[in-house]
Amino acid sequence: MPKTITLQLSPKQAADEKFYIARAAERLGIRQSEIALARVVKRSIDARQRMAKVNLSLEIYIDKEPQPAPLHFDYPSVDGGTEVVVVGSGPAGLFASLRLIELGFKPILLERGKSVLSRKHDIAQINRGGEINPDSNYAFGEGGAGTFSDGKLFTRSKKRGDYNKALQTLVWHGANPAILYEAHPHIGTDKLPRIISNICRTINEHGGKVLFESKVSGFVVKQGRITGVKVGDNTIEGAAVVLATGHSARDIYELLHASGIAVEAKPFAMGVRIEHPQRLIDSIQYHRDERGEWLPAASY
Ligand SMILES: Cc1cc2nc3c(=O)[nH]c(=O)nc-3n(C[C@H](O)[C@H](O)[C@H](O)COP(=O)(O)OP(=O)(O)OC[C@H]3O[C@@H](n4cnc5c(N)ncnc54)[C@H](O)[C@@H]3O)c2cc1C
Structure with a gap:
């Protein structure tokens, strides 16, 4: 069973795999070499403070990598099927x-x-x-x-x-x-x-x-x-x-x-598209003029 931990890091640290694996080992009280795989399961940005932080949730596999591969689709052949x-x-x-x-x-x-x-x-x-x-x-x-x-x-x-x-x-x-x-x-x-x-x-x-x-x-x-x-x-x-x-x-x-098939109207819905320059959204979300090298384009 993997261990799940969440680290709060700077955007630069969160982009550096070596750094966050070392930090995970430190948190778990194990040697870095004991970590077989660190899989990112969630990444979110907390930009409420002046300096944005990245919350990185990791699944840490110690000694043994996960088996089988986490993602596999095996579609059957439906040739001749209904x-x-x-x-x-x-x-x-x-x-x-x-x-x-x-x-x-x-x-x-x-x-x-x-x-x-x-x-x-x-x-x-x-x-x-x-x-x-x-x-x-x-x-x-x-x-x-x-x-x-x-x-x-x-x-x-x-x-x-x-x-x-x-x-x-x-x-x-x-x-x-x-x-x-x-x-x-x-x-x-x-x-x-x-x-x-x-x-x-x-x-x-x-x-x-x-x-x-x-x-x-x-x-x-x-x-x-x-x-x-x-x-x-x-x-x-x-x-x-x-x-x-x-x-x-x-x-x-x-x-x-x-064709005489009953159709029922949905309640009325209207969408409005508003566009802003990315720089404006970045400056509002990250509280600075330039988002820099490590932060992604901010979302609304
Ligand atoms: C510009 C734009 C950007 C969008 N961006 C996003 C986004 O980023 N994220 C998101 O989640 N949603 C987005 N949406 C909304 C999303 O595209 C729709 O919610 C989604 O496409 C609806 O899927 P659907 O399969 O129900 O219908 P549709 O995608 O409308 O597909 C219906 C298909 O049926 C076909 N068709 C219609 N009548 C017939 C017929 N008589 N015979 C044969 N074929 C027919 C049409 O050609 C069409 O290909 C966006 C929509 C637009 C227009």
């Missing part, structure tokens, strides 16, 4: 598809937009003031609405499932393992598209199917149940249909309504 139609390749559709594979079902993931790579060209065109492709843009396409965002992962809600597993799934598909312990984890705009593509590769490689430019334009309803969807002239049926079309696809609500 098919389930998933509509939308945003976070909801991607994670639903992975879960279906874990349970032995074959997801057929239908996405109206294009793959991340092709989508980048359509977004570049929007930024140049060009035409907007109604099916491939900031909201629609592989990865869904937040694909070209910073990928902030701040939720700690335990009500709707295991957030640790969600973070581990992202690490398994290429995210920095630091998201597992950072207090304010984020994936990074430059890395998120590749992680999304890796998730789609997992789905395809394990027997599922990801189909881009496949806009669902109708439902197959039998005895009061949706048993399939229409994509162009094709009908795709499955044991179940998971609608994961996000909140930007207004047409899907109109389609549900037109």
